[in-house]
Amino acid sequence: MHNHNYYRPGDFIMFVHLTREEEDALNEKQGTAISTAYKILLSIGKATNAEKLIPVEWVHLSGVNYNTIGDAGVNFLTEYSQEARFLVPTTINPMGYDSHKQNNLSSNFKKQQGHITNAYEKMGSVPSFSCIPYELFQLPDRGHNVSFAESNAAVMANSVFGLHTNKESSLSALASAITGKAPYSDLRINSIRDPKIKIKIEKELKTELDYGILGYFSGNTVKESCVSFGHQISNIDMYKTKALAAALGTSGACGMFSSKEVYDESISYGKEEEKSVVDELNTTDSGDVIALGSPQLGMYELELISNMIGGNKFSKKCMIFCPRPIYEKSCKSGIAQRLKNAGASIICDACTCLSPLLSREEYDGVITNSVKAAHYLNKSNGVSVCLTDIKSIIRNYTK
């Protein structure tokens, strides 16, 4: 058995053990694309002190939106997809816009976005264009290993569905899609999935926005891979859990939360901590568009919003982002029509955060209940954000 377990100056850890087959693949015996994938896995293995690679059953990729990966990403994927093919089922994140709808995006944006989606298709991806794959596909049993880039999906997979994944990067997940493997490290190891630090919640949490703010604070504060929130989060609604997971994944490196009690170390979360997040992300008092869906909304949330609106109409432009299969389902049940009657437009294959549909050129301020969206709208799109919970959005902006 060959392995890399030899000493080099500067290395004070053991190396990742590779099987003969893996080592051959690394040395280009199966072509350069597979070798590149193993190089990525090996660098991550070294970084995270993995002793070996293990198989994964499902990969979810980020790095699909031209707005985020740019020309460098387009060039890389176009070349890489000439040879690379996915070995395990692979779903993909939202892209920049809804191709079934009119928009005024530049022809260059659409052309480059097309190159990206073609490259993923060529490699064999499922064209899911969703950041909530856990609401669209049947999940493996608890304890099974997957590889999820897209931070909210990784946090949800670990914390809610009991799957094992690290908070993968676009490129680590791509490497896992090509090889069907991932380094055995961090949140893939049971003992690390036991939280060592707790956020002690010292204020009442009511709305999904409250949970989002808690998540953002925690990501900013906790350096560990898993954090406990104690029993207060054990029975909350799915849309609040999504808000918590997305915000936690946005601000930090933490890839999992748990309700298990921790007795060694805790950090208080009260009004002051909440205010520090609001002061950073709530950058305007109002806005000219309402954007809902970061992460994309599921069936339950569409129904919830449609019930809250009743027969009223939005007084401002409203964009709702959801996966296409959810939209199609909502068309059949009549919920889509009710939302459209209220004046909302429903956008598929894209997401509130990082969509060029919400640009500084078009909007002065965006009203949203998503802390994740608020982070990227402020910092990447350069648009001001009015953070408001969904009940207040409906109360203030429909009549």
Next chain:
Amino acid sequence: MDYSLRCKVIVGGRAKGRILSTKQPINFLSSVDHLTGLITDKNHELCGEFLKDNLLVFPYAVGSSVGAYSIFALKSNGVSPSGIICTLKTDITTASGCAIANIPLLELSKDQEIPEIENFSEGTVDGMSGILQIKKV
């Protein structure tokens, strides 16, 4: 006084440059302009600094999984750091981004005394021996 620190090598190679050091993590997707390498996040202590040709010394990357492509884009656009040193733990985003972009990446070994690494001193990394050398200016 000059000094050197031992490191774990994640991505090999040699690099030198001015040290850009911070205790704050970085979100490569939302806090850095990929065309210029400028750190644009007003809440970051390195806001206004350019990454180009510098040795970035920081704890670890946070946030978006797409940050790996951001590191690759910085390199493709010729504005990447010459080398990166993680002081706390090397995260998956930085490791995979540097592997594709061929940017030397090291992690400070924990079994040594680590002084405050000052901004704007000169540094050299050797990805073979795993040594970071700092020259105070």
